Every structure is written in C-alpha cells, then in structure tokens.
Amino acid sequence: MASVEENDDRNDSPGPSGYAAARLRLLDAESRSGPPRRSGLSRITDEWVSALFETAARESGVRGAALVAVGGYGRGELSPRSDLDLLLLHDGRDSGAIAALADRVWYPVWDLGIALDHSVRTASEARKVAGDDLKVHLGLLDARHVAGDLGLTAGLRTAVLADWRNQAVKRLPELRELGLERAERAGELQYLLEPDLKEAHGGLRDATALRAVAASWVADAPREGLAAARRTLLDVRDALHLTTGRATDRLALQEQDQVADALGLLDADVLLRQVYEAARTLSYASEVTWREVERVLKSRSVRPRLKALLGGRPAPERTPLADGVVEQDGEAVLARTARPEKDAVLPLRAAAAAAQAGVPVNLHVVRQLAKVAPPLPVPWPAEAREELVTLLGAAEAAVPVWEALEAEGLITRLLPDWERVRCRPQRNPVHTWTVDRHLVETAVRAAGMTRRVHRPDLLLVAALLHDIGKGWPGDHSVAGETIARDMAARIGFDAADVAVLATLVRHHLLLVETATRRDLDDPATVRGVAEAVGSVSTLELLHALTEADALATGPAAWSAWRASLVADLVKRVGAVLAGEPLAEAEPAVPSAEQERLAVEAYRTGGPVLALRAREEGDAALGVELSIALPDQPGVLPAVAGVLAMHRLTVRTAELRLADVPVEGAEPVLLLVWRVAAAYGGLPEAARLRADLVRALDGSLDLPSRLAEREKAYEAGVRRRSVQPPPPRVTVAASASRHATVLEVRAQDAPGLLHRIGRALEGAGVRVRSAHVSTLGASAVDAFYVTGVDGGPLGAGEAAGVARGVGAALG
Structure with a gap:
C-alpha cells in the first residue's frame, strides 16, 4: 500500500495542471530535499510523460515505439530547473504517425515552460549518432525506459553498452580529452570563488564521466566518498535552482548565503567548504581512474607484442626508489620487503621518493599506509622531518603526492592542525587557491629559492605553515605564530629553529606591507623591520618566503615593482642588522x-x-x-x-x-x-x-569628468551584484617620527586618489608622500602627512583627518 507521502507526489490528473500542482507541492516540501526530492520529481515526471505517450499512442494506433529518458533524467536526478532529456525510440515502420506522436508528447512539456532536449530515432539511428557524437553516446549510457515497448529500450541499452565497451580504446581517450578541455575552460571547482558545479573539474560532469568509465569495464573509480560527494553537489544545485528560479549551475557570490541558508548551513564559507571537499573527492577519484585507464589501455596494446617476443607474460619491472619503495608501471608502490605496520616513517618516505621521481603513489598503497602504518612519535624522528622537507623540495611534483596523502587522511594524521585550513575558502579575489592549497603552492615556489638561503629546510616548512592561522579567529599571523611553534616542535625542530619559524610565520607579510606602504627613507621604517626580524639569516629567509607567498597568491600580488621595493627594504634592513649605523634621512637631492x-x-x-x-x-x-x-x-x-x-x-x-x-x-x-x-x-x-x-x-571640471567614469564603474559593480566592504581609514601610530601616516583601504575605483587628495586638502594638511598599492579590487594606500608647521599631527587632529577622509570616500 502506498504511503501518504507517495500519494502526495502523484499527479491529480495526467494533464499539465495536475503535473504542475504535484511538482509545486514536491518543490515546496522542505522534508523532501536531496535524493528524495530528485527521485520524487523524476517519478511524477515519469507518470506524466508516460500518460501523455500512452494516450497519444493508443489514440493514434502507434505500435513499436518507446519513450526513453536519457542523461540526468535517465539517472533519476532531476533538479528543480533541469532539462528533460527524452528520446522517442521507434521501429521505423510509420514515420508520419511517429512524428504526430512526438508532437503530442513534446508540446505539453513546452507549454509548461520546461526545457526539453528531445530526439526521435530508430535504434540503428541512435547508435549511428552515438558513434559520431561522444556526448550523445554518454547520454544513452544512462537510458531508462519510461513508457511503450520495453523490448525496444532494452535492445538499445544492450547495444549501446556493447558498443561502448567494444570501442573503449577509442572512446575513453576522447572522453579524457573532453574533460581536460572542460577543465581548461571552467577551472578547478575546488578552488573557485564562483564555481560552476557542473562544468568545472571535480564537478558533476566528472561524476558522469566516472560512471561511463566504469561502464566500459576498463577501470573503476575509488568508491569511498564518491556517492556522498555527488550528492553534495546535486543538493547544492537543487538549492541554487530554487533560490534563483533559474536553471543555473554557477554558484555566484551574491547567491551563496541564500543557498547556504536553504541547506541549513551556517554561512557561505561553510557551504563553499562542503563544495570544495566534494569537488576534491571527485577530482582525486578522476585522476586515479584516468591513470588506471591509461595503464590498462597501454598494457592492452603492448602485451600482445611482448607475449609474441618473449613467449609469455613478463614480470612487471620494479625500480628501487627508497627503502621499502619501488617504482612499478609508473607508480610508487611498496617493496616486497616493506613492513608498513612497523615503519612509522614509511608514508613520508614513500611520498618523498615518489615526488622526487615525479611519479604518483599507487592508490592502494596510500590506503594501506593510512590503515596500518603506526603513528609517528612526537617529536618526529630526524628521518621523518628530512623526508617532509624532501617532499616539499620536489616543487610541482609534490602537489599530486600531497593530494593523494590528504585524500586518505594521512596529512591531518601527521599534522592535526591542518584540518583547520583544509578546503577553507579565501574571500579575496587576489587569491587563486584555497588556504591549504595556497600553503602547498607557496612551498612549491619556495622550492625554487632554496639555493638562495642557508637553511632551505626552514624556508620550505615556513612556506607550508605561514597561513596556518587562517583557520582561527583574529589576526591569522598572530594565531599562526602560536600554531607554528607547536607544529615545528612536533616535526622535531630544536628550540632555536622553532623560534625562527615562529618569527617567519608572524611576520610573513611584514616586508611587502612595509615596502609598499611606508617611506623607506624614514629611519623609523627600517629600524622597526630590523627589530621585528632580529637577524640577517632570518631576514634572508623572510625575503624568500615573501616572494614565494606572493607568487603563490596570484598574478596581482607580485610584480617587478613590488620586488624592487622589497629588495630595497631588505638591503637597508640587512645593513642595520649587520651593525651599520642608521643615519637620519637626508633631504632628497x-x-x-x-x-x-x-x-x-x-x-x-x-x-x-x-x-x-x-x-x-x-x-x-x-x-x-x-x-x-x-x-x-x-x-x-x-x-x-x-x-x-x-x-x-x-x-x-x-x-x-x-x-x-x-x-x-x-x-x-x-x-x-x-x-x-x-x-x-x-x-x-x-x-x-x-x-x-x-x-x-x-x-x-575634474569632479564631473571623473564622476562619469565612476558611474560606469559602479554600474559594473552592481551588475556583478558584489557589495564591497566600506572603506577604512586608520592612523598608523609610531610609523614615523617625521609625519603622521594614514592608511586607507577601499574598493579601487577611478578617481579614488583624487577624492582622497581633495579630502586631505580640505583638512588643511600637507602630503609628503603617498604609497599606493592595489591588490585585486582593493586599494591599500598610505599617506605621510604633516601639519602646516611641517611636523606630525596631534592624536586628536590625526583622528579627525582620518574621519574626514573616510566620510569623503563613503
């Protein structure tokens, strides 16, 4: 007997109004979100289009036809604004009657305003089109019978699957290339501020591709977490459709809070973190699966020739990489003599060896190590610390190895504080990556600078930890200093090295912020940096870390201009730390x-x-x-x-x-x-x-001329529906003995500096110098101002000027 809930999903009548009413009830029912809503929506749609088909077929006397759902509808994954993908399959006997039958099914769907992707074909025509069009073939792999002649649908499904498996050597590389082109176009879902849930790498298209690979019988994706990841992305897309009322897959910034609320999540950051985690699971599964596909297809083409030459199946070649680690078939695997249950350093040794050799770690090896390898003692032994540094020093080759360890939980087991930054979004368009990937990318950049410093191990570890405080409230540099001390001690550094790493994390922004916002001719500027850094060796490390951090942030964070300013500051601070006297600034000649x-x-x-x-x-x-x-x-x-x-x-x-x-x-x-x-x-x-x-x-009339440009700029901002934070003007106390330093942070816009200048002019102060820096859409400017007497402003006067500038910008 059907439940009341099931009865509520059924159509009041086979007509459009009955279906529309049932659909509306289902979409309004909060208790039916997620898979129950999608399957319920697919079920009531099946009932409706099936009734349309059967009524039309009966009245027209058509036999030998079937209505088939394909694509997402075939999988029973209808989102609120999804298209209906339908194939009218027929035996080719009465094309005129079939065309009339199609019209009687398609037009009611169009009348309700539902997007419809439709086709009318015989089984042989469907197979031919699928042979010419990979996307059509993919859609038919999910073909599901809805109404009519079941034998036609079953025959087509059998034939299409057989074609897919027989053509796997050709089709799978095409599918891989399609995915790579899509990733190039749409980006990586796990790092985008406004991701496309379907098209981006790690999105729903990749989940569908993994199903297609599994259907080929060539390889299968790792199953752990895959279904949950797919469900997360589908749930987010459902909420996005209901929030926007549109068939969109792009999770825009202005809609993220509403989508989060619809899903019962705390805020948009929690939403993005869930999306990133799901995308990371799908992305990792895709990389592992395609690597296996490549290996299998290669072996299929090579093995017959080897058998002919050698008269049998050759043993796989194994090349030693490190103690307990060998390379086989282009992957790092465990040696036969390895004892992972007794070797706590083996996970890091295997990872370091794989990265240095430029090969991935075998999926089953990573899982075995995650299950049986004992935990490292705290503090780590010297070998473990050295293997971590070796892994980070492998530069770009370290990234896929790190991701493999992270996917199986080994990174958070080695470094528990990593969980705070894992998949954490950065609400700043200057940043390309999530916090955790930015840290790894900074280590990648730092690996290219290890010849510039005397302690490359400290540089690489500082790069990995410099933003570790972003998972905590408050200033991430301050929080990060404390966490870095604990993590460095855990990794096994001695007290002196721990202190250096803590200093690097605490002051990783010091050089670039000082160089771009302060007057380097002011002795107070150089003296303050020297006191914070403490030694020439630490300054050397901080200089390299500053550059690596900026390069890993994004193209807007580093330039030849910024590099020259930082280098000038480092030169001046180095001289002070080397004992040279700091002379008062001479008037510029x-x-x-x-x-x-x-x-x-x-x-x-x-x-x-x-x-x-x-x-x-x-x-x-x-x-x-x-x-x-x-x-x-x-x-x-x-x-x-x-x-x-x-x-x-x-x-x-x-x-x-x-x-x-x-x-x-x-x-x-x-x-x-x-x-x-x-x-x-x-x-x-x-x-x-x-x-x-x-x-x-x-x-x-400058204000009028600039107002035109500002108006056009602000209209563009409104079109993007991004509300920038309000401007902030502060007084930097003790930044200079000769002037008062005002810091202005505001949305960059045409004429911003003009408006600031007018405000300062109106306040009756003189500007000695201005240091203007733009990061993405944000302007970060510093102004050295004096009173009419040429000296710094009093505290009250400085605060008043700051308020006046803020009001002018507001």
Whole structure:
C-alpha cells in the first residue's frame, strides 16, 4: 500500500495542471530535499510523460515505439530547473504517425515552460549518432525506459553498452580529452570563488564521466566518498535552482548565503567548504581512474607484442626508489620487503621518493599506509622531518603526492592542525587557491629559492605553515605564530629553529606591507623591520618566503615593482642588522633632470613635467613622472585627477619642496610619481601638462569628468551584484617620527586618489608622500602627512583627518 507521502507526489490528473500542482507541492516540501526530492520529481515526471505517450499512442494506433529518458533524467536526478532529456525510440515502420506522436508528447512539456532536449530515432539511428557524437553516446549510457515497448529500450541499452565497451580504446581517450578541455575552460571547482558545479573539474560532469568509465569495464573509480560527494553537489544545485528560479549551475557570490541558508548551513564559507571537499573527492577519484585507464589501455596494446617476443607474460619491472619503495608501471608502490605496520616513517618516505621521481603513489598503497602504518612519535624522528622537507623540495611534483596523502587522511594524521585550513575558502579575489592549497603552492615556489638561503629546510616548512592561522579567529599571523611553534616542535625542530619559524610565520607579510606602504627613507621604517626580524639569516629567509607567498597568491600580488621595493627594504634592513649605523634621512637631492624642471617651472610660472621609463636589469618598473610647479593649493587632487582621467595607475607619489638654483628664487613643489598605463599606451607629456594647467586654473571640471567614469564603474559593480566592504581609514601610530601616516583601504575605483587628495586638502594638511598599492579590487594606500608647521599631527587632529577622509570616500 502506498504511503501518504507517495500519494502526495502523484499527479491529480495526467494533464499539465495536475503535473504542475504535484511538482509545486514536491518543490515546496522542505522534508523532501536531496535524493528524495530528485527521485520524487523524476517519478511524477515519469507518470506524466508516460500518460501523455500512452494516450497519444493508443489514440493514434502507434505500435513499436518507446519513450526513453536519457542523461540526468535517465539517472533519476532531476533538479528543480533541469532539462528533460527524452528520446522517442521507434521501429521505423510509420514515420508520419511517429512524428504526430512526438508532437503530442513534446508540446505539453513546452507549454509548461520546461526545457526539453528531445530526439526521435530508430535504434540503428541512435547508435549511428552515438558513434559520431561522444556526448550523445554518454547520454544513452544512462537510458531508462519510461513508457511503450520495453523490448525496444532494452535492445538499445544492450547495444549501446556493447558498443561502448567494444570501442573503449577509442572512446575513453576522447572522453579524457573532453574533460581536460572542460577543465581548461571552467577551472578547478575546488578552488573557485564562483564555481560552476557542473562544468568545472571535480564537478558533476566528472561524476558522469566516472560512471561511463566504469561502464566500459576498463577501470573503476575509488568508491569511498564518491556517492556522498555527488550528492553534495546535486543538493547544492537543487538549492541554487530554487533560490534563483533559474536553471543555473554557477554558484555566484551574491547567491551563496541564500543557498547556504536553504541547506541549513551556517554561512557561505561553510557551504563553499562542503563544495570544495566534494569537488576534491571527485577530482582525486578522476585522476586515479584516468591513470588506471591509461595503464590498462597501454598494457592492452603492448602485451600482445611482448607475449609474441618473449613467449609469455613478463614480470612487471620494479625500480628501487627508497627503502621499502619501488617504482612499478609508473607508480610508487611498496617493496616486497616493506613492513608498513612497523615503519612509522614509511608514508613520508614513500611520498618523498615518489615526488622526487615525479611519479604518483599507487592508490592502494596510500590506503594501506593510512590503515596500518603506526603513528609517528612526537617529536618526529630526524628521518621523518628530512623526508617532509624532501617532499616539499620536489616543487610541482609534490602537489599530486600531497593530494593523494590528504585524500586518505594521512596529512591531518601527521599534522592535526591542518584540518583547520583544509578546503577553507579565501574571500579575496587576489587569491587563486584555497588556504591549504595556497600553503602547498607557496612551498612549491619556495622550492625554487632554496639555493638562495642557508637553511632551505626552514624556508620550505615556513612556506607550508605561514597561513596556518587562517583557520582561527583574529589576526591569522598572530594565531599562526602560536600554531607554528607547536607544529615545528612536533616535526622535531630544536628550540632555536622553532623560534625562527615562529618569527617567519608572524611576520610573513611584514616586508611587502612595509615596502609598499611606508617611506623607506624614514629611519623609523627600517629600524622597526630590523627589530621585528632580529637577524640577517632570518631576514634572508623572510625575503624568500615573501616572494614565494606572493607568487603563490596570484598574478596581482607580485610584480617587478613590488620586488624592487622589497629588495630595497631588505638591503637597508640587512645593513642595520649587520651593525651599520642608521643615519637620519637626508633631504632628497633632485636629479639633474628634476633640477632642470624646477628651474623651468620657476621661469614659466606653470607646471612642467617629464616621463621616463624605469628599469632595473631586465625588469620594467613602470614609468617615472616628474612634475615641477610653483607651490599652490590643490596640487595633489589636481594631478591625481588628471592621471585618473588619462587612465594611469599610480603606484607611488612623493611631494616635496625643491630649491631652485636661481638667486632669490622661492622653492617650487616637486612631485615624483611612479605610474603605469591601466591599458593601452602612455599619453603624451604635452597632453598631461595641458590638462593639468586647466585643472589647476579651474577650467577643467575634474569632479564631473571623473564622476562619469565612476558611474560606469559602479554600474559594473552592481551588475556583478558584489557589495564591497566600506572603506577604512586608520592612523598608523609610531610609523614615523617625521609625519603622521594614514592608511586607507577601499574598493579601487577611478578617481579614488583624487577624492582622497581633495579630502586631505580640505583638512588643511600637507602630503609628503603617498604609497599606493592595489591588490585585486582593493586599494591599500598610505599617506605621510604633516601639519602646516611641517611636523606630525596631534592624536586628536590625526583622528579627525582620518574621519574626514573616510566620510569623503563613503
């Protein structure tokens, strides 16, 4: 007897209104989410289209036809906005009647606004199309009988599966290539901030591909966690469909909180972490499966020739890699003499040996080690620590090996604190990776810098741990210092090395933040970094870690310009740590070119400027723009506005009074800016000067001109439905003895520096220098300002200026 719940899913009538009502009840029933909803939706759809088919076939007298569900519908996985994939299969006897029958099934579906992917074919036609189109063949592998002649459906299924297995040598490489192209186009699901749940690598398409591989009888995917991962992605897609009311597979940022709420999750971060974990399971299963497919297909093509030559099946070749580890068939496996149940270091030794040889670790070996290898003692023995460093030192070859250990739980067993960062999303578009993968990628980058430092082991481990505090509340550098101490001691480093690693983790952002936001000519800047770092050897490690971290973050985090600033800071700090006295900053001496500009500005009474490319070695560091003009109010906002109008990005800006080598001449204002073209080429200096003259005399309405660009920019932000956080302006206490340092963090936008300059001008303060840095969509700027007396502002006045700038940006 059917339950009440089952009866609720049934159609009130075979007509569209009955189906629509039953569908709506099912989608509104919170208790029926997940697989019950998908199977229920498939069931009531079966009942409806089956009734349509049977009524039409009976009234038209059609025999020898069947209605077949294929693709996702064939698997019984209908999401709220899924297409219906239907095949009208027939025996080819009465094409006119079959066409009429198809219309009587298709049109009611279209009338309800349901997307329909349909076809009408004989079994031989379906097989021929499948032979020409891999995607059609994949859909037919999930063919399921809905109504009509069961024998037709069964015959087609049998034939299609036989074709798939017989053509596996050709079809599986095609399927692999299709997946690689899709991954290149859609990216890796486990690392994307706005992932495509279906198309990205590790998504639902890959789950379907694994089913197809299993159907070929060539290989099968590792089953542990696979069904749960698939279910997670399907549940998220269901919630996404219901939240947006659209047939979408892209989990956009603005919809993640609603989807999380619909699934009963705490927030969008928890949602993304579940998605990433599911994607990682599917991605790992895919890599293992395709490796096995390649091995089997290769053996099928090679074995007959070897048998003919050798008269029998040869024994597999085994090449020693390390104690207890050998290479066989392109994978690291255990030697026959290995005793994994008695060798606690064997998991790390096998991983290090595999990475150094550039081969993966066999799946069954990793699982065996996870089950039987005893835990390492704490602290680790020296061999275990050395094998970890060897693994990390293998650079890119370490990544797949690390992922294999992580998939089977070995990483969190070795390093329990790793669980906090595993699959943790980073809400910053500058970051390419999740926290855990970023740490591994930083170690990969650091492996290429081990020749630059005296302690490569400390560099590699610091790279692996530098963001370990991101799994905890508060400043991740502060939390990370404590965790790194514990982890370094666990790994077996002595007290001195533990202290160095803790310092590196605590200050891993110090060099790049100081170099890009502070005045390096200010002794307080250099002295503060030297006191934090403590020694030349630690500075050397921190320099390499800074570069590795930035390179592993993403393309927006590192550049020749940033590298040059960090190198300059390291040179100055190294001199202090080596015992050289730190002299007070001398007033900057103008170059010959700047002195010429100052003289010309004095003589003409107006602005003069020059553009000069800056390079260091083979690295382009942007363009230096020097401007000299008589001292007057409004210079900073005027110059910043003109540069923004010409789409020039400002990296640094220095403003100072320069003496004119003419007797009795008043000093002129000298501005030295580092700029780069946002896109296109640089404008001519004459055009910049003409617009600057107009901006200073008021004939060029900069606010209006920039407002047009800002309006277009803000419209683009609204279209992306991303609400940026509010701007934040703070006073950096004790950052300089000569000036007050204001830090501005805001959404980058055209004219931002112009608005800041107007606010500072309105506050009656002078800007000595500006250090402008853009990371992704965020501007992180620092301004050295003084009062009219040339000294730092009082605490109350500085706070007031900060509030005023914040209000202007808000």
